[in-house]
Amino acid sequence: MKEITLNIDEQNVQAKEGMTVLEAAQSAGISIPKLCHHEKLIPFGGCRLCLVEVESGRWTKLVVSCVYAVENGLVVRTRSEKIDRIRKTLLELLLAHAPNSQQLQDLAVEYGANKDQFDKESSFCIHCGLCVRYCAEVKQLNAVGFIDRGINKEICFIPEIASKECKGCMECFPLCPTSYLQAAFVLTEAMAFPEASS
Amino acid sequence: MNNERIDQIINNHQAEASSLIQVLLEIQSENHWLPKEVLERVSNKFQVPLTRVMHIASFYKAFSLVPKGRHQVHICMGTACHVRGATRILETVEDLTGIKSGETDLDLKFSLETVNCLGCCALGPVMEIDGKTHGKVSTSGTADVLNSYE
Numbered sequence: 001m002k003e004i005t006l007n008i009d010e011q012n013v014q015a016k017e018g019m020t021v022l023e024a025a026q027s028a029g030i031s032i033p034k035l036c037h038h039e040k041l042i043p044f045g046g047c048r049l050c051l052v053e054v055e056s057g058r059w060t061k062l063v064v065s066c067v068y069a070v071e072n073g074l075v076v077r078t079r080s081e082k083i084d085r086i087r088k089t090l091l092e093l094l095l096a097h098a099p100n101s102q103q104l105q106d107l108a109v110e111y112g113a114n115k116d117q118f119d120k121e122s123s124f125c126i127h128c129g130l131c132v133r134y135c136a137e138v139k140q141l142n143a144v145g146f147i148d149r150g151i152n153k154e155i156c157f158i159p160e161i162a163s164k165e166c167k168g169c170m171e172c173f174p175l176c177p178t179s180y181l182q183a184a185f186v187l188t189e190a191m192a193f194p195e196a197s198s
Numbered sequence: 199m200n201n202e203r204i205d206q207i208i209n210n211h212q213a214e215a216s217s218l219i220q221v222l223l224e225i226q227s228e229n230h231w232l233p234k235e236v237l238e239r240v241s242n243k244f245q246v247p248l249t250r251v252m253h254i255a256s257f258y259k260a261f262s263l264v265p266k267g268r269h270q271v272h273i274c275m276g277t278a279c280h281v282r283g284a285t286r287i288l289e290t291v292e293d294l295t296g297i298k299s300g301e302t303d304l305d306l307k308f309s310l311e312t313v314n315c316l317g318c319c320a321l322g323p324v325m326e327i328d329g330k331t332h333g334k335v336s337t338s339g340t341a342d343v344l345n346s347y348e
Contacts, residue, residue, distance in 0.1 A: 132249070135249075136247065136249070142247035142248065142249045142250070143249075144249065145247070145248075145249025145250065145252055145253050146249075146253050147252055147253060147256040148256045148257070149256070149257045156249075156252070158248050158249060158252070161248070
């Protein structure tokens with residue numbers, strides 16, 4: 001593995017080839033906000049909150065740090081006026097879906113996001129994909145997946161698998177940033193295999 | 199649709215998971231929709247999780263997860279057809295078939311959809327049934343067109 005040196009927030013950081021900017025920052029103790037990242041899972045780039053500014057030549061470009069690979073001599077900024085402004089809007093959009101999520105509220109305080117900026121569209125799921133990917137990649141049970149597309153996209157349990165496997169696992173529950181996953185499971189249980197809960 | 203026919207379609211594609219969409223399309227065009235049993239069989243045969251198959255089948259508009267009629271009726275609601283009275287054609291077809299756009303009748307004869315442009319604006323208002331274009335249809339003429347399908 002080749003050693004790479006890059007610069008994050010005016011701090012020289014050692015990283016290995018193939019790491020992402022987010023991982024390099026974390027190893028140096030630099031915190032970057034994120035919702036869809038999990039160390040055991042393949043990077044997803046779903047929430048976009050971890051975006052950072054990367055210098056390339058005379059310009060800076062915005063990249064999503066959880067899917068951007070480190071390069072030698074890369075100069076990265078994790079906070080700037082521009083980044084904060086974008087993160088604030090992203091948080092406001094997410095809060096329109098899940099206004100009561102603790103994780104989102106904490107970040108909203110940090111970035112000054114107003115949860116009433118946009119009309120409420122309470123779908124509660126923010127499509128971070130943590131449950132879907134955890135079930136597929138770590139547990140390899142595939143009890144929960146995405147269905148439909150665009151604004152109608154949602155998570156959906158496969159009742160036949162969920163009734164057998166989920167009771168004894170539930171490892172994805174604490175991963176969900178909004179508690180929508182628990183609600184979706186209870187709903188599936190009530191509709192498809194209610195005898196287990198009575 | 200029986201299992202042998204599904205297996206036959208899968209085998210035509212060398213049972214490779216990468217041809218999942220092709221197989222689903224072929225089943226869709228023969229069966230007009232994808233029942234749960236079919237998706238489960240395809241999932242088992244390809245060793246692709248059912249969640250993935252469901253994700254794909256619900257993502258593309260070409261797939262239907264509810265039964266479709268033998269004849270697909272598409273009514274163009276594009277600008278050119280609209281000004282030539284596509285709304286009235288749609289209302290007439292809805293009255294004649296008893297179904298609204300996006301629905302299928304109980305006899306599984308017709309499925310009705312509105313589309314936004316079929317690309318032959320000079321023929322407007324256009325109604326397409328099973329890929330055959332009926333141009334310059336009139337409200338009185340729609341009944342004849344629909345009656346010519348069994």
